[in-house]
Amino acid sequence: MxxxxxxxxxxxxxxxxxxxxxxxxxxxxxxxxxxxxxxxxxxxxxxxxxxxxxxxxxxxxxxxxxxxxxxxxxxxxxxxxxxxxxxxxxxxxxxxxxxxxxxxxxxxxxxxxxxxxxxxxxxxxxxxxxxxxxxxxxxxxxxxxxxxxxxxxxxxxxxxxxxxxxxxxxxxxxxxSPAQHDRLQARLSALPHLLAFVLAAVGQQLDTNAAAHSGGSFRDATRVARSSPDVWAAILADNGANVVDALIDTEARLRSIREALNARNIDHVAELLREGHTPS
Amino acid sequence: MxxxxxxxxxxxxxxxxxxxxxxxxxxxxxxxxxxxxxxxxxxxxxxxxxxxxxxxxxxxxxxxxxxxxxxxxxxxxxxxxxxxxxxxxxxxxxxxxxxxxxxxxxxxxxxxxxxxxxxxxxxxxxxxxxxxxxxxxxxxxxxxxxxxxxxxxxxxxxxxxxxxxxxxxxxxxxxxSPAQHDRLQARLSALPHLLAFVLAAVGQQLDTNAAAHSGGSFRDATRVARSSPDVWAAILADNGANVVDALIDTEARLRSIREALNARNIDHVAELLREGHTPS
CATH class of the missing domain: 3.40.50.720 (NAD(P)-binding Rossmann-like Domain)
Structure with a gap:
């Protein structure tokens, strides 16, 4: 050691x-x-x-x-x-x-x-x-x-x-390796921060007092939206290619779930969620 | 009372x-x-x-x-x-x-x-x-x-x-009202659960041991991905129109951030994050 x-x-x-x-x-x-x-x-x-x-x-x-x-x-x-x-x-x-x-x-x-x-x-x-x-x-x-x-x-x-x-x-x-680090960082750190900012914005759009009406899932998922937007913009930009790659993947998954919901195909929605299911 | x-x-x-x-x-x-x-x-x-x-x-x-x-x-x-x-x-x-x-x-x-x-x-x-x-x-x-x-x-x-x-x-x-409840629920409960499943999937895609390499932001944002995919598919489907609406908004925001990153426009990235910034 x-x-x-x-x-x-x-x-x-x-x-x-x-x-x-x-x-x-x-x-x-x-x-x-x-x-x-x-x-x-x-x-x-x-x-x-x-x-x-x-x-x-x-x-x-x-x-x-x-x-x-x-x-x-x-x-x-x-x-x-x-x-x-x-x-x-x-x-x-x-x-x-x-x-x-x-x-x-x-x-x-x-x-x-x-x-x-x-x-x-x-x-x-x-x-x-x-x-x-x-x-x-x-x-x-x-x-x-x-x-x-x-x-x-x-x-x-x-x-x-x-x-x-x-x-x-x-x-x-x-x-x-530095390259592998940045690929991981894009998905395990940059993306959760980015999604926290986006989720907070989407929640507040309908309800400026979103926090008062929400439970633990919204609170936990938006916690890091208290971080500095400038600091995070710099980190995202410095790892731009990997973050863009992670975003393309994220957007594709969201689109698939949206299409399954539009088609009222509950089984397919469950299947798509299951890809990210983390067993306790 | x-x-x-x-x-x-x-x-x-x-x-x-x-x-x-x-x-x-x-x-x-x-x-x-x-x-x-x-x-x-x-x-x-x-x-x-x-x-x-x-x-x-x-x-x-x-x-x-x-x-x-x-x-x-x-x-x-x-x-x-x-x-x-x-x-x-x-x-x-x-x-x-x-x-x-x-x-x-x-x-x-x-x-x-x-x-x-x-x-x-x-x-x-x-x-x-x-x-x-x-x-x-x-x-x-x-x-x-x-x-x-x-x-x-x-x-x-x-x-x-x-x-x-x-x-x-x-x-x-x-x-x-029931209608306003469902509009809020889509953004303050359904969406954070849906994003948790998606984020867990995007993280695991690169690293099956994602949890071991990640910090608090990934852990907190994926906590509810331990929930039942079947239960959540049913809840998402029962509120389908509002969830689709929240997803369209979420996808548009992610696309804007991705485009600003592709254009290497850090100031615009910071501006987009700021829309969801939650002051402490």
Whole structure:
């Protein structure tokens, strides 16, 4: 399972929900770890420091990374590559770098030429419809899948170190190629978010007080429609081809069910539902 | 708020998840109530009796209803009208009858000629992806909406009595026409169930172990795909025109998002998501 994180020096760049939750989880599981944090928002940095997600904060990327064994880039997906480029001069040769972006193919393709085999793409399958360090939780990653996307260029010591870090956080690390990750992400994360926004819109169209008239199925299915539309538009766009593919499949299935309903063919409707039936 | 149920004689016909939960909730909130239950499955009847959802069970509809102040038909939607027809000779003139079917327009239209103004259509917006009396819970309806669908033919004492019963169960009764109920149900209950089945199918298509690689958004959005496909096919078909209408709207929104992704227009994607954004 590789190194454990305890005793290492860790830099967390980006102290939002995920970055701060990583800090809280690390401080709990590996108390000898030294964590330095960096965020372009002074308010977020202050909050992360106050809740104990980091030992100290800095405004300088150079200072954050030059003594670190592991550097975690936890910024939004459209800035990960810029951050990687900015820290290159200060990253030690024996430091491992990872990110937590919800898409992997482009990020890995652009980060590897910058950081080489020290970079390991990562994506925790955990989060919340809330955002910012004030929503951070030390148990955010407990038993959650954490997908790591090594390539033939990845150095084994770097992969071991990031795997050990993820395990220390309580998550379940597993390996997958960046391309396969993005195909899965389109269906298991992007699509449920997209459908939540669409379902909330369709429900509200008829009843602005939809929530008051609805039961658990609507409430659960629209929970993540509280997430930021801008953040999700960026994630969907960065994985555009796979999301379009998942949407074509989804629309075809909806059309089939609609046609069976129009034909009043209950048996065929049941058959189509059964394709997605998840036995308890 | 009308009568309270305590001290009344109640018959529950159909001792599945909802019927048995009504019994458990009533026994807790109104202990002097006498409840007789009836189910065509001896196993379900035995279980309901054993968990204390009813005081006694019977195999005879006549015996179940002839001394009851309130009769609750809690069978699947395709048998509600048959049950109403079968009990007519034994229902007292001063007894109120209600049902818990997930669709209301057809059921009310067919039950009113049989039972007259004693009949009040009802639909608790609560449930579970599990089924049967062993999944029943006394707090199933606590704070849940419970839609009642009176018509100009409904007698006010019957409406008062059913309203009182629903309030006793801990639910929030509200009135709505059968037609408006079915329009809402299509978007707030049928559609989230339908999308859960479709999303589960789209996820599993790429990864038979989708659940292990997914986070909370996929898990929550597919929870109700554990429900019975046959039960939901019947509910969707019984509300076919409204569900088709909701599907046409859903498909159009998905197509718009897909086209914006194909055009790499992130701003437009964000705009389309924003239409369903639910502020926290």
């Amino acid at each position: 590789g190194d454990t994180a305890d005793g290492q020096s860790i830099a967390i760049i980006g102290l939002g929900l995920i970055g701060s939750s990583i800090g809280l989880a690390l401080k709990r599981a590996a108390p000898r770890t030294r964590i330095v944090g960096l965020d372009r928002s002074p308010t977020s940095a202050d909050t992360a420091l106050r809740i104990g997600a980091v030992d100290r904060v800095t405004e300088h990327g150079s200072e954050a990374v030059q003594r670190s064994d592991v550097i975690i880039i936890a910024t939004p997906i459209d800035t990960v590559v810029d951050v990687a480029g900015a820290i290159i001069p200060y990253v030690r040769d024996d430091a491992a770098v990872t990110d937590v972006g919800g898409t992997k193919e482009r990020i890995v393709r652009e980060c590897e030429p910058l950081l080489g085999g020290r970079f390991v793409g990562g994506h925790p399958m955990a989060g919340s419809e809330r955002s910012g360090p004030s929503a951070a939780r030390p148990d955010m990653f407990r038993h959650a899948p954490w997908l790591l996307t090594p390539t033939p260029a990845t150095q084994s010591w770097a992969l071991d170190r990031i795997t050990g870090l993820v395990a220390t956080l309580g998550a379940r690390p597993s390996y997958i | 009308g009568d309270t149920a305590d001290g009344q004689s109640i018959a529950i016909i159909g001792l599945g998840l909802i019927g048995s939960s009504i019994g458990l909730a009533l026994k807790r909130a109104a202990p002097r109530t006498r409840i007789v239950g009836l189910d065509r499955s001896p196993t379900s009847a035995d279980t309901a009796l054993r968990i204390g959802a009813v005081d006694r069970v019977t195999e005879h509809g006549s015996e179940a209803v002839q001394r009851s102040d309130v009769i609750i038909i809690a069978t699947p939607i395709d048998t509600v009208v048959d049950v109403a027809g079968a009990i007519i000779p034994y229902v007292r003139d001063d007894a109120a009858v209600t049902d818990v079917g997930g669709t209301k327009e057809r059921i009310v239209r067919e039950c009113e000629p049989l039972l007259g103004g004693r009949f009040v259509g009802g639909h608790p917006m609560a449930g579970s992806e599990r089924s049967g009396p062993s999944a029943a819970r006394p707090d199933m309806f606590r704070h849940a909406p419970w839609l009642l669908t009176p018509t100009p033919a409904t007698q006010s004492w019957a409406l008062d009595r059913i309203t009182g019963l629903v309030a006793t169960l801990g639910a929030r009764p509200s009135y709505i």
